[in-house]
Amino acid sequence: MNTRKYLNPVGVSKYTGLALISPFIIGAVLFIIYPFVCSFAVGLTNRGSFVGLDNFRDMLSGRDFPQAAGVTFKYALILVPLKLIVSLLVALLLNMELKHIGIFRTAFYIPSILGANLAVIIMWQYLFTSDGLVNQLLSAMGLSPVSWYGNTNAALFIIVLLRLWEFGSTMVIFLAALRDIPRELYEAARVDGCGSIRAFFTVTLPQIKNVIFVNLILQTIAAMQEFSAPYMLTGGGPLGSTRTVGMLIYEEMFTYGSEGTANAVSWVLFVLIAAVVTLLYKLTGRVRRDED
Amino acid sequence: MKKLFLYLILAAVGAVMLYPLLWLVGASFKSNEEIFSSIWFMPQNFDTDSYKNAWQTVTPYTMGHYFLNTFAIIIPKTVFAVTSSVLVAYGFARFDFPLKKFFFALLICGMLMPSIVTIMPRYLMWSKLGLLDTYIPLTLPSLFAEEGMFVFILVRFFKGVPREFDEAARIDGCGTLKTLFYVLMPCIRPAVISIAVFTFLWTMNDFLGPLIMIQSVEKYPLSLALRLSVDSTGQGYEQRKVIAMSVIGLIPSVAVFALAQKKFVSGITAGGLTG
Numbered sequence: 001m002n003t004r005k006y007l008n009p010v011g012v013s014k015y016t017g018l019a020l021i022s023p024f025i026i027g028a029v030l031f032i033i034y035p036f037v038c039s040f041a042v043g044l045t046n047r048g049s050f051v052g053l054d055n056f057r058d059m060l061s062g063r064d065f066p067q068a069a070g071v072t073f074k075y076a077l078i079l080v081p082l083k084l085i086v087s088l089l090v091a092l093l094l095n096m097e098l099k100h101i102g103i104f105r106t107a108f109y110i111p112s113i114l115g116a117n118l119a120v121i122i123m124w125q126y127l128f129t130s131d132g133l134v135n136q137l138l139s140a141m142g143l144s145p146v147s148w149y150g151n152t153n154a155a156l157f158i159i160v161l162l163r164l165w166e167f168g169s170t171m172v173i174f175l176a177a178l179r180d181i182p183r184e185l186y187e188a189a190r191v192d193g194c195g196s197i198r199a200f201f202t203v204t205l206p207q208i209k210n211v212i213f214v215n216l217i218l219q220t221i222a223a224m225q226e227f228s229a230p231y232m233l234t235g236g237g238p239l240g241s242t243r244t245v246g247m248l249i250y251e252e253m254f255t256y257g258s259e260g261t262a263n264a265v266s267w268v269l270f271v272l273i274a275a276v277v278t279l280l281y282k283l284t285g286r287v288r289r290d291e292d
Numbered sequence: 293m294k295k296l297f298l299y300l301i302l303a304a305v306g307a308v309m310l311y312p313l314l315w316l317v318g319a320s321f322k323s324n325e326e327i328f329s330s331i332w333f334m335p336q337n338f339d340t341d342s343y344k345n346a347w348q349t350v351t352p353y354t355m356g357h358y359f360l361n362t363f364a365i366i367i368p369k370t371v372f373a374v375t376s377s378v379l380v381a382y383g384f385a386r387f388d389f390p391l392k393k394f395f396f397a398l399l400i401c402g403m404l405m406p407s408i409v410t411i412m413p414r415y416l417m418w419s420k421l422g423l424l425d426t427y428i429p430l431t432l433p434s435l436f437a438e439e440g441m442f443v444f445i446l447v448r449f450f451k452g453v454p455r456e457f458d459e460a461a462r463i464d465g466c467g468t469l470k471t472l473f474y475v476l477m478p479c480i481r482p483a484v485i486s487i488a489v490f491t492f493l494w495t496m497n498d499f500l501g502p503l504i505m506i507q508s509v510e511k512y513p514l515s516l517a518l519r520l521s522v523d524s525t526g527q528g529y530e531q532r533k534v535i536a537m538s539v540i541g542l543i544p545s546v547a548v549f550a551l552a553q554k555k556f557v558s559g560i561t562a563g564g565l566t567g
Contacts, residue, residue, distance in 0.1 A: 014389050016387055016468055017387030021437075023379060025395065028402060032410065038416070098299070098302075110310070114542060117515070118515040126531065133331060137331055227408055228499045232519070249412060269408065
């Protein structure tokens, strides 16, 4: 019998929904909850024997993890705001009533769908070699070429540029949100004497603030787990200046074979990401609730 | 005048965005010396030798072999991901059940869970089961609605379909699953296509997963075969071969995107992540 506590159509059991979502429940246990618990448990061991919190203590007091965490935060702090600003600006341009705008939308979107492809990362590597396209362009403009892979700041910059180049996915989400803003709001703003810049701040921004938040969270998480770009482009160098926490996890596991440390670092990275997301949620909480 | 100015800005940004890709295609026809001596993407003379070499790769296997490997991962993965995400989203969107809020919160948590965090324990799990170096670790998880994002997008699409449709179907004698297949599926087709395309592109791009789970060169997907070619030609003499391999490797993604472009973009924008 269907209890009326659950608002299903007559004749539909309260277990029908549960049955439908059962793949997710199994998946959540196997691939989210179990790994989460397991990485902590393995993090407490060293070569199979229990060592308590030693891995965590060594990691936090050692040299590698604090450096990698610093690199990861620096990378996210540079990349995420840049990417959000560029994608919002381009979305605003694309939202204007122009003909053939679809061509531009596609052009801007393509790098983001190919960007994570290894082929593109290889291309990026060639662009920044000492006699690559970028240095040739710099010389052509009368500037001195840069040793992109030898300079600690330049190396991180190559990775930031690669990910910035892929702003299309964020842009599409902004564009959809901009399209959803009712036209009447802009007309009302114009009647009230708002210029286009003021209309942006009084109409556009408040209307898309939730989408900005979603993009901010998604991009922050993606940036904090960066692995393949530094792995392929710089190998973490020079001097560990591009070794992200993601790379450190990989190295601990597969270069040094220390399962315990790799899992401990994974777990701490999760805690860091959760803390950053919570902080962002709290910081933007007042803004998001305004005017609701 | 203002419009012209906007077009100019858009064209300039577009050119900067696409030039690297254009350069990549051009470079695949250039000689090794020309690749690093000319900024212009057009090769002086089209030399297709690099493609003949590229197809042979640096391993005993051809690129065709690696393409087949990649598709052996992509095809089951796409079928699994679409089926499981549609069922789960249908359950969340149309039915009421115990602990619904809790499970939806868990779904969101799963979306926020970084894959790099769970990949080490997953590796240990598959290693204990003796399933490393097979495609099971790469495909099987999709059977369990692994991508919370897909479920999330689909739920929004389901909610856009009026409930009267379900009721009418039920009166006509359709059960829960029949209603889904005959009535709701046609309505959410753009979202289903988006999910299939995303799964395709992400799997083409996936690097960390195969890098950790697959060990034998024979079973490598394209991304690992490409990395191998970079590693073994690192000293800088066969770059155009690697570049030609990269160009070939990008063709499936570009083709799928071109075919699905219209429906795909409307799929993400219409119900996707807004609001």
